[in-house]
Each structure stands twice: as structure tokens, then as C-alpha cells.
Amino acid sequence: MRERLGVLLAAGVMATAGSVVPAAAAGASSSGVSGGGAAALSSLTITKSGSSWSGLPARQVTLQCEPTGGTHPTAADACAQLLAVGGQFDKLQPVGSAACPPVWMPTTVTVTGTWRLQPVYWTKTYGSDCDAGFRSGYVFRF
Structure with missing residues (x-):
């Protein structure tokens, strides 16, 4: 029953999106x-703040999926990772078996924007910039 309701809601969103998205695209600027x-x-904005080896206290990229775009250096891979988990950032999986230095240099990742036309606000603090990249399947590696 729950799965069927989800399919019906998705169909309703897509039907609405068909009439809203073209109008938005006609007058939209670079965002979206x-x-x-x-x-x-x-369309997402991903911000990392905190300590890092490079000394850069804050960095920000944009990521657009379906179609792929934005300033994220590996946008296609990041979109593929997010599509695999339905846009649920807490479900992103580490890639491979990379080892990050065992140091505490907290990095906070904040994601805002929309995922499949639904509003997104997500934030999490990782032990380091390396940890953020590795534990997110490299979505947060930039």
C-alpha cells in the first residue's frame, strides 16, 4: 500500500512538473x-566549512542532476551516487577502502536546494575533509 502511494505521489509530482518546469526554464538564470x-x-548547493590540510576554511559547489551540470568537479559521478540512494544523503556509501589520516579536523557539509523538485536541507559534521569525501562516495570530495 505504501509503495503504491509513493508511485501515485511521484506520478502527481511529475505531472505537475511537466507544466511548471518549462515555464521556470524560460525565465531562469544560471540556477536550475x-x-x-x-x-x-x-539543483543543489553543497558547502564544506571547517578545517582542512589545504587551509581553505570553506568551499562551495553547485550540482545539478537530470540533466547533469553545475560546478561540481565530478558532477556525473556525484549524480549517479545520489540517484542510487534516491537523494538520501545519509545513505551514501563509502567507495573502496581509502584510509584517511586519524586526525580530528572537523568539516561540516551543508546541502541546500531541491532534489527531484523537493526542498532539501541536510547537514553533517565529519571528522575531516578526507572523511567527508570518502564516506559520501566522493560526492563531497571537491
């Missing part, structure tokens, strides 16, 4: 519009 002029179904 990717290369070919099509509005991105998901």
Missing part, C-alpha cells in the same frame, strides 16, 4: 538551468 537550456530536476 543546465547547458542545453533544460531545467535541472535536481
Whole structure:
């Protein structure tokens, strides 16, 4: 029953998106519009703040999915990772068996924007910048 309700809700959102997204794309600027002029179904701003070996206290990228775009250095891979977990950042899985130095240099990641036209606000503090990148399947490696 729950699964069926989810399918019905998704169909309703997509039907609504069909009438809203083209209008938004016609007047949108760089936020939400990717290369070919099509509005991105998901448009996120990812910010990292805190300590790092590089000395950069804060960094920010944009990530657009469906279609892929933004300033994220590996946008296609990041979108693939997020699509695999349905946009649920807490479910991102580490990639491989990388080892991060065992030091405490807290890095806070904050994600805002929309995922499949739904509002997103997510934040988490990791032990280090390396830890944030590794534990997110490299979505937060930038």
C-alpha cells in the first residue's frame, strides 16, 4: 500500500512538473538551468566549512542532476551516487577502502536546494575533509 502511494505521489509530482518546469526554464538564470537550456530536476548547493590540510576554511559547489551540470568537479559521478540512494544523503556509501589520516579536523557539509523538485536541507559534521569525501562516495570530495 505504501509503495503504491509513493508511485501515485511521484506520478502527481511529475505531472505537475511537466507544466511548471518549462515555464521556470524560460525565465531562469544560471540556477536550475543546465547547458542545453533544460531545467535541472535536481539543483543543489553543497558547502564544506571547517578545517582542512589545504587551509581553505570553506568551499562551495553547485550540482545539478537530470540533466547533469553545475560546478561540481565530478558532477556525473556525484549524480549517479545520489540517484542510487534516491537523494538520501545519509545513505551514501563509502567507495573502496581509502584510509584517511586519524586526525580530528572537523568539516561540516551543508546541502541546500531541491532534489527531484523537493526542498532539501541536510547537514553533517565529519571528522575531516578526507572523511567527508570518502564516506559520501566522493560526492563531497571537491
